[in-house]
Amino acid sequence: MTEYLDTASGRRIAFRSTPGAGPGVVFLGGFKSDMTGTKALYLEDWARRTGRGFLRFDYSGHGDSSGAFEDGCIGDWAEDARAVIEARTEGPQVLVGSSMGGWISLLLARAMPQRVSGLVTIAAAPDFTERGFWAGFSADQRDTITRTGRLELPSDYSDDPYVITRTLIEDGRNQVVMTQPLSLPFPVRMLQGTADEDVPMQWALDLLAHATGEDIRLTLVKGADHRFSTPECLSLITQSIEDVLA
Template sequence: MAASVVRSCCRVFLQTSAHGKVAGLSSRCLGGVRWKSSVQHATRPDLPKLAYQKVKGKSPGVIFLPGFASNMGGLKAEALEDFCKSLGHAYLRFDYTGCGASEGALEDCTLGGWKRDVLYVLDELVEGPQILVGSSMGGWLMLLAALARPEKIAALVGIATAADHFVTAFKSLPIEVRKEIEEKGEWVLASKYSEEGAYRLNLNFLKEAESHCVLQGPIPITCPVRLIHGLKDPDVPWHISMQVAERVLSADVDVILRKHGQHRMSDKDDVKLMVYTIDDLIDKLTTMA
C-alpha cells in the first residue's frame, strides 16, 4: 500500500480548501438555491437515446457516473453541478441506457452496454481531459472507461467503488443457492434502494459482467485516483476500494475512509468531502498544467 494514503475520517478532515474556493458552496450544493441545467437527449445510430445535462466551462471537466439503476438526479450529482458552475468548470451528468430519462429497458442492459454509454459521453459529448466521479457501480465503470480511453482521463474519484461487485457477490453465495439461481435463470437480489424491494438480474447480465472484472491483477491506470468509502457500507465492503488502490499502477492514490459512512455517501458531510476532494484534484491538475 505504499502507493496509497489511507485517511480515516474520524479525524478532522472537512476543512475549507486552502485556496478558499469551496467556502461559500455549502448553501448552494446542500439544499439552497440551485442553478438548473436542462435535460438533453443524445441520438445514437441504432442505440437508445441518452439523457444528459451539461454545463459548459473550462478544463478539466467533471463527469458523474451514477450507481446501478440510479440516475443523474441524485444529491451528489446535483451538488457537483453547483460546484462546477461556481468554479466555471465543465460538468456533465447523464442516465445510462434503461435508467432515468434515457431510452431502453433496464432488464435488457448489460455492464458492457453501460460502459459503451460512458465511452460515448467521453467521445461525443465532452471535450478535453475529464475527472470521472463514479458512485458504486459507476466506480466500476469509471475504471473500465479509464482503461479504454486513458488519454481522455485526468483523474478518477470513486464513491463506494463497486468493482466486480455483482460477480463476486454471486460467487460468494452457497453453491446450492447458485445452482437454484442458475436453474431459474434469474437472481432476485434484495435491495432497499428498489421500489419493489429487490432487483432482478438475469444470468446473461452476470455472465457478461464477468468479462469486465478488473481485480484479478494489476490495473494499468496511471492518473490520480481518489477512493472514498464508508466503513459501515452494508452493500459494498470498504476493502474493495483498498483492493482497487493496491492494483492500480498510479503512484498518486488516496483511500479516504468515513468511520460512519454508509453506501450511498449522501449525508451532508459525505457530499462536502466529495466536493473538497474534487476541488483539491482540480487545483492540483491545473497547477501541474
C-alpha cells in the same frame, strides 16, 4: 434541460451538461440509480458555482434513457458512458464514479486513458457482479439464475426488487478489472465509508493495493454509509475533485 444522444448501438442516452472550464467533471452513477440523485445534483451545483464543465447522464435502462434495466449489463453501460463522454465533452475529464460507476470509471480509464485527467471514486464496486452477487448467492439462487435467466432480490433503496440476470453475471466476467493489471497514471482519490453495508471496506483496500499509479490515495470515513451523501461526505467529494484538478 435534458438532452438525448442516440448511440451507435441504438440506445438513447439522456444527459445534462453544464458548460464551463476544463478539465470537465463527469459523474457516473450507481446500479439502478439515475442522474437526479443527491450526489449528481450537488456536483452540478458545485460546477455551476465554480465555473467548471460538468456532465451527468443516465445509463440505458436507467432514468430517462431508453431500454429496460433488465436488458442491460456492465459492458453496455460502460459503452453508454464512453459514447456520451466522447460526444459531449472535449479533452481529458475528471471521472467521479459512485459504486457501480466506480467500476465503470475504471473500465473507461483502461479503454480511453487519453480522455481521463483524474479519478474520484465513491464506494467503488469493481467486479461486484462476481465478487458480490455471484459469490453471495446460495446454490439454489445460482441454479435459479442459470436455469431461468433471472433472479429477484429485495432492494433497500426501492419497493421494486433488484432483478439480476444471467446476462449481467456473464457479461460482468468479461469486464473484470481486479484480476488483471490496472494502471491509473493520473491523480486518483478513493472515498469509502466504514459503515457501508453494500460495498465492503476491504474492497477499497483491495483496489488501493491492486491499482498502479504514482498518485493514488484512499480516504476512509468512519461511520459513513453507502449513500455517502451527508453534508460532510458531499463536501469531501468536491474537495477530492479540487485536489485532483490541482
